[in-house]
Amino acid sequence: MENQFPIQQFLDPQGNWISENHQELLTEERTKEFYQQMIRIRTFDRKAVSLQRQGRIGTYAAFEGQEASQVGSALALNKKDWIFPTYRDHGATMTFGHSLRNVLLFWNGRNEGNIPPEGLNIFPPGIPIATQLPHAVGAAFAEKRKGTKKAVITYFGDGATSEGDFHEGLNFASVFSSPVVFFNQNNQYAISVPMSKQMKTKTIAQKGLAYDIPSVRIDGNDVFSVYVHTLEALERARAGQGPTLIEAVTWRYGAHTTADDPSKYRDQQESTNRREESDPLLRLERCMKQNGWFNEEWVNKITNDAVQEVEQAVEEMEAYVKPDPAMIFDYVYQEITPSLAKQKKALLHMLGGDEQ
Numbered sequence: 395m396e397n398q399f400p401i402q403q404f405l406d407p408q409g410n411w412i413s414e415n416h417q418e419l420l421t422e423e424r425t426k427e428f429y430q431q432m433i434r435i436r437t438f439d440r441k442a443v444s445l446q447r448q449g450r451i452g453t454y455a456a457f458e459g460q461e462a463s464q465v466g467s468a469l470a471l472n473k474k475d476w477i478f479p480t481y482r483d484h485g486a487t488m489t490f491g492h493s494l495r496n497v498l499l500f501w502n503g504r505n506e507g508n509i510p511p512e513g514l515n516i517f518p519p520g521i522p523i524a525t526q527l528p529h530a531v532g533a534a535f536a537e538k539r540k541g542t543k544k545a546v547i548t549y550f551g552d553g554a555t556s557e558g559d560f561h562e563g564l565n566f567a568s569v570f571s572s573p574v575v576f577f578n579q580n581n582q583y584a585i586s587v588p589m590s591k592q593m594k595t596k597t598i599a600q601k602g603l604a605y606d607i608p609s610v611r612i613d614g615n616d617v618f619s620v621y622v623h624t625l626e627a628l629e630r631a632r633a634g635q636g637p638t639l640i641e642a643v644t645w646r647y648g649a650h651t652t653a654d655d656p657s658k659y660r661d662q663q664e665s666t667n668r669r670e671e672s673d674p675l676l677r678l679e680r681c682m683k684q685n686g687w688f689n690e691e692w693v694n695k696i697t698n699d700a701v702q703e704v705e706q707a708v709e710e711m712e713a714y715v716k717p718d719p720a721m722i723f724d725y726v727y728q729e730i731t732p733s734l735a736k737q738k739k740a741l742l743h744m745l746g747g748d749e750q
């Protein structure tokens with residue numbers, strides 16, 4: 395089955411264009427646009443990990459290694475489209491236009507973090523695995539019924555494909571031709587569980603066959619491949635041809651979140667090797683060098699711009715008062731249940747506060 399879904403690549407890890415198609419996309423301007431966005435979100439990501447370590451934000455899910463998947467797909471969208479992300483896809487939402495400050499507020503437990511900038515359709519991140527798929531499919535179906543040309547993209551991981559919501563989402567989208575792109579980032583782990591222990595299939599793409607959904611397996615560290623295939627999927631969606639499943643094969647270099655230690659479940663050398671071989675940013679650097687587009691002054695400038703933008707967002711986030719931990723209990727039911735009331739009391743006691 396793996397042979398039925400060969401990994402689609404345009405730019406190899408050394409930065410060579412190896413496809414006969416879409417050569418026209420390889421311009422200095424576009425390559426630099428991709429690179430700049432990827433530097434920007436990596437700068438944010440590393441800063442956020444550091445903020446968590448200092449106790450300045452809560453638990454954080456880093457996406458380092460997955461920048462090409464997130465930037466390439468987000469830049470393929472129209473501004474009126476919808477994004478239904480997970481907790482690891484703020485690289486995509488920030489590329490799309492989400493506020494960096496609000497993303498930080500989200501990770502600091504404040505509700506403002508779920509509010510996208512005016513006019514952008516960014517759903518709050520799905521934390522229960524795969525729940526965002528049926529949401530995305532429903533939103534896409536609604537757009538179709540309204541006769542708009544808005545498409546929907548939803549992100550999810552390899553582990554999410556073991557959930558019922560994944561299968562329900564794909565089936566509904568297929569039957570009703572919902573204009574949705576199922577964008578899977580196969581980083582090959584669901585927390586500590588490698589793909590080989592999660593499923594018998596060697597690919598995620600083949601799961602689309604069961605629903606008669608056109609599916610493609612791509613190199614998720616090749617931003618050009620991600621961009622082209624997402625654009626094609628969005629065009630199909632807008633043309634009334636229904637959903638597409640994209641499996642972007644990638645890797646996260648760090649921990650699942652700041653709450654776990656990956657050295658407990660995988661050899662760290664593998665991540666180091668993978669970084670050297672196929673880091674999505676290094677690949678673009680190699681490509682730029684080969685084409686004579688790499689300019690250190692420019693790289694320093696965009697890096698400094700990114701640092702300043704992120705620092706500004708941190709400052710703005712820290713101007714907000716910290717969230718009230720009691721809130722996690724207050725908005726679950728209209729009237730708090732006895733067991734939740736007990737938990738709330740225990741938590742507040744532990745934190746040294748009084749019950750309100």
Ligand SMILES: Cc1ncc(C[n+]2csc(CCOP(=O)(O)OP(=O)(O)O)c2C)c(N)n1
Pocket residue numbers: 482521522523550551552553554555581583584585650
């Ligand atoms: C319904 C549900 N079950 C379990 C969890 C705990 N959990 C959080 S992340 C995760 C792994 C998800 O892996 P994957 O879909 O591959 O996404 P990744 O984190 O690798 O991006 C699990 C099991 C959850 N959030 N929701």
Ligand SMILES: [Mg+2]
Pocket residue numbers: 551552553579580581582583584585
């Ligand atoms: Mg995963």
